[in-house]
Amino acid sequence: MTTFVDASLIAADSALRTLFAPHRASRPRPTAPGVPPTASNDGLSDADKALAGALMRVNHVGEICAQALYTSQALAARTGPGSTRTKEELARHLDAAGQEETDHLAWCKQRLDELGSRPSLLNPLWYAGAFGIGLLAGRLGERVSLGFVVETERQVEAHLDGHMHRLPAHDHASRAIVAQMKEDEARHAREAQRAGAAELPLPVQAIMKTAAKVMTTVAHRI
DSSP states (O other), rough: OOOOOHHHHHHHHHHHHHHSSOOSSSSSOOTTOOOOOGGGGTOOOOHHHHHHHHHHHHHHHHHEEEEEEHHHHHHHHHHHSOOOHHHHHHHHHHHHHHHHHHHHHHHHHHHHTTTTTTTTTTHHHHHHHHHHHHHHHHHHHHHHHHHHHHHHHHHHHHHHHHHHSSSSSTTTHHHHHHHHHHHHHHOOOOOOOOOOOOOHHHHHHHHHHHHHHHHHHHHTOO
């Protein structure tokens, strides 16, 4: 049984690791067929690299937020009302999804380095905001928490699809990462749906889209 103190320490450790520690992926980084990693910037002009860097910075921020959301929702699951078995099952589901998001975080950071770009300077702010939202969603119950996962992943999938159209055609390295991320996010949404997610009200979905738009617009530049 996980105590409140244990769960809080796990959440604090996750926050520090997300914001300040190097990230290690548990899966190999996706690559385009027939394109060696050493050719990751072949055919890219300075303008292409600047655009790709800005887009991958936005994706990196999205993964920072994903870590905060899954961590806070797992904290709420472990410390909220309900049977211990049900709470731990939900928390483990969220932890597993968060591990794959850690892969995304590592891949995005590596690609940013290759492009000569940097993460957002506002990452601690993005993390704190997402953590608070996730904690609130988690406190509203298991079905709402899972519904929040579904809607978040749907919006992220649509956002990544838009990036596939905006990334330079010759940026095979970034496109391979985004394609795998998009596939993973869609699967996370399906898994949460099968676990009993509630459909969020349309006004809540609209608020989430507006908040995401503000984050992506600012992170593109800062």
